[in-house]
Amino acid sequence: MGKTSITIKEIARQLNISKSTVSRALRDSSEISEHTRERVIELARRLNYSPNPIALSLLKNRTQTIGIIVPDIDNPFFSMAIGGVEDVAYSRGYHVMIYQSHDSYERECIDARHIAARRADGLIVSVASKSPDHSHFEELQESDIPVVFFDRISEQVQTHKVLVNDYEGAFEGTEHLIMQGCRRIAHISGPMGLNISRNRFNGYKDALAKHNLPLRDEWVVSADYSQSDGAERAYQLMALRERPDAIFAASDRIAIGVHWVLRQLGYRMPQDVALLGFSDLSISALLDPPLSSVAQPSFEMGRQAAELLLELIENKNTLDFETRVLKTNLVVRGSTLKIINSGDPASAEIL
Amino acid sequence: MGKTSITIKEIARQLNISKSTVSRALRDSSEISEHTRERVIELARRLNYSPNPIALSLLKNRTQTIGIIVPDIDNPFFSMAIGGVEDVAYSRGYHVMIYQSHDSYERECIDARHIAARRADGLIVSVASKSPDHSHFEELQESDIPVVFFDRISEQVQTHKVLVNDYEGAFEGTEHLIMQGCRRIAHISGPMGLNISRNRFNGYKDALAKHNLPLRDEWVVSADYSQSDGAERAYQLMALRERPDAIFAASDRIAIGVHWVLRQLGYRMPQDVALLGFSDLSISALLDPPLSSVAQPSFEMGRQAAELLLELIENKNTLDFETRVLKTNLVVRGSTLKIINSGDPASAEIL
DNA sequence: CTGAAAGCGCTTACAG
DNA sequence: CTGAAAGCGCTTACAG
The missing domain is CATH 1.10.1220 (Arc Repressor Mutant)
Incomplete structure (x- = not known):
């Protein structure tokens, strides 16, 4: 041994x-000389030699490792995005170390320092909703560790960013609800410290305005991106004297909590209340009724974030940063589809 | 910069x-000398010095990193288990590198070699269903990298293992179906190359035998642990001349596929067909009707696997290996609950 | 108590 | 074409 x-x-x-x-x-x-070379190669193979990457790292001051910090690894949106990051990282000889901030500022700082201490070559992050400040990422940049954001980005930090068009997605989703005949449309937003929450809210707000529908204070509530918070807000909204006839949730996790509560309370979707989510997690299609949602290309977001990071690592081109905006895609299913019209995609799909 | x-x-x-x-x-x-010591410490702090872990690694031939290979990171069972691994690893100063085999033998071999090449201090694995052989793990052990298995274990490799009592869980679940009055109980097993599939199948089989119920060939089908395979098998089972009145799926992922098909086909659960899963994923409680399932303590399995691995790493005590068997817990919900009796836990729960 | 030296596994000018 | 030496950042016998 x-x-x-x-x-x-x-x-x-x-x-x-x-x-x-x-x-x-x-x-x-x-x-x-060809001769020595062959002898060496041959023996190396026979001995199953593999160079010690630690030694190489020490020499080159490069670890061929990138870190990724997400709020929560068992959120399917993030595990998909991680899949995308791994996809390009591995194909280019990099390893991925995954960290979870659990949406805590403190934990995010610790993770960032850890990554610096472990001398990762770069970092990809989707920020914690509770982080009031992002200078811990700027510190990494100062020690020459590039950082790239995706989805939940920092406006404070200058670097590459990968987003979806949250505003347009939310706008389009809200318009879809309006087209279905909904007039009292509530919104459960995410924490307003996050860009994605603000943009989705603004899309909602402007769609209402465009169609001259009221934006009522009590129909706009804020939640963490979790099922349990979604459920609580659902009770709150349905208890109102004037109930909404549609709920646009800022994420599918929130929407799933709402979905559960509506069913418990005996409301029919979409007849009594239409329900729309955001992200299109794979489980959403399996609910009954299946959940309509604004789909985000999570895997692709991870891929592109990784590509941008590797560019930063390998070319050290720290000038002109890029913000890539990918497209969302409205997926209409039973939870919002009141009016059957042939223009709309309809049925839930599995597989 | x-x-x-x-x-x-x-x-x-x-x-x-x-x-x-x-x-x-x-x-x-x-x-x-106290004096120099203070001066050094003080300056180190001021300069924000942190020792280069790469250099330490080279010196000690230890990387403070453990690898984990799971079939699929976005299976919630595995992401939970990874959470458990991280929990103990980080608290003891180790990092975790996560790999996905995607259930492919080839990929699993590559991952294992990668881990060896990166000089991880140890490895935790839940094997790929398509791996015919596990000598790639034995190779790691021979180069002094300890390996610990959880859930999907290798019988070939001698080491610590963490399991649940799959046999008893399946037995108890099947008995529950019988108690609910089901007499024609089908089973969708996982790939029979996996210990968990075999044990769950045997629990099912023996429960039927105990109650003198027939084990009919056409009621036992095998699937990959995926929704899509579950859906296919559901069609197959419900097409039989003599239909089952209950389906025990070897995992919740399979069961979710079945659930979707049954609903599509208009079967009522549990009146027409009772449905039972295994693992109790958090989404299972959200289906309608909510899915009964045999719960596994996934987080705790990850924790214990990590503890056993660190013991191996730090004490190099390669003798007497331990197989820990944790307990499953039958969670009864609407998909199987026909007879209301006060002894059974009943309602679906969220949060 | 402190310093010079060797060494972890590798690469790469610098000489031959 | 090949070897001896220096060096990546650190630790730890070995001498003083």
């Missing part, structure tokens, strides 16, 4: 040549 | 002492 991994030194010893030569045989093709 | 991180050498230079002394001041308390 414990045959310690084989090193370049060992190969050199067995072949009776110097470490330098072995090293060169393993890298360059030029500046080495 | 680019203030390169500060090193022990820099502190030594500024204080006009040797690197050795600085290093000692930062570690030992003995063997150093």
Whole structure:
């Protein structure tokens, strides 16, 4: 037990040549005799040699590792995005270390420092909703660790960002509710400290305005992006003297909580209350009635964030940062579809 | 931009002492004068010094990193378990690198090699259903990287393992269906290459035998642990001349696919067909009717796997391996509850 | 109590 | 084409 991994030194010893030569045989093709090179390669293979990445890291001051901080790994939106990050990272020889902030400012700071201490080459983050300030990310940038944001971005920090058109998505979703005949449309927003919450709220607000519908204070409530908060707000809204006939939730997690409460209370969707979510998690199509939602390309967001980060890492081009805005896509299902018209996509789909 | 991180050498230079002394001041308390020690500590703090973990790793041949391979990160069972692993790992100063095998043998081998190449200190794994052989894990063990399995274990590899009592859970679940009056109970098993699939199937089989119910070939079908496979099998079962009056699915993912199909086809649960899953994912309670399921303590499984791994890493005690068996817990909800009796837990719960 | 030296595994000018 | 040396950032015997 414990045959310690084989090193370049060992190969050199067995072949009776110097470490330098072995090293060169393993890298360059030029500046080495074909003969020695073959001998080295062959022995290395036979010994199952693999270079010690730790040593390389020390030398190059690069770890081939990127960090990612998300609020919550078991939110399917984020686990999908992580999938996208991994997809490009691995294909380019990088590793991914995943951190969860649990939406806590303190935890996010600790994670960021950790990443700096571990000398990651870069960081991708979707910020915690409770973070009042993002200078912990600026500190990373100052020590030459590039940072890229996706979805929940920091306006304070200058860098590449990957977003969806939250405003337009929310606008379009709200208009869809209006087209379905809803007139008393409530909104459960996310925490207003987050860009995504503000933009979705504004889309909602402007769609109402465009159609001369009232924006009533008691129909706009704020929640954390969680089922339990969604459920609480649903009770609150349905208890109002003047009930909404539609609820636009700022996320599917919130909407799922609402969905559950509406069913418990015996409201029919969409006849009594139409319900629209945001993100289109895969489970949303499985609810009964299936949930309509504004779909976000989560995997692709992760991919693009990773691509932008690697560009920063490899080219150190810290000038002109880019903000990529991907498109949302309204997915209409049973929870909002009152009027059957052939123009609308209709049925829930599984698989 | 680019203030390169500060090193022990820099502190030594500024204080006009040797690197050795600085290093000692930062570690030992003995063997150093109180005075120098204070000066070093104070300057280190002021400069925001943090030791380069890469250098330490090279020295100690330890990376303070553990790997985890799961089939699929966006399966909530696994993301929960990962949460448990992180919980103990971080509290003990370790980092976690997460890999997905996507249930592919090839990918699992690559991941394992990667982990070895990155010199992780240890590995936690839940095996891919398509892996015919597990010697890639034995190779890790031979290079002194301990491996611990959870849930989907390898019988071939000798090491610590963390399981639940799949057999008893399945037995109890099947008995519950029988108590509800079901007599034609079908089973959708997972891939039979996996221990969990075999044990759950055996629990089902023996419960039927105990109650003198028939085990009919056409009522036992096998599926991947996925919604789409579950949906296909549901069609297959309900197309039978003699239909089952209950379906016990080997996982909630499978059950969710079945649930969707049953609803599409207009079957009522549980009156026409009772449906029971396994794992109790958090979404299962939200279906309509809510899904009964055999709950597994996924977070705790991750925790315990991590504890066992760290023990192996830190004590190198490679003798007498332990197999921990945690308890499942039958959660009865609307999808199986025909007979209201006060002894049974009943209502779906959210939050 | 402190410093000079060796070494972890590797690469890469610098000489030959 | 090949080897000896220096160095990445740190620790730890070995001498004083």
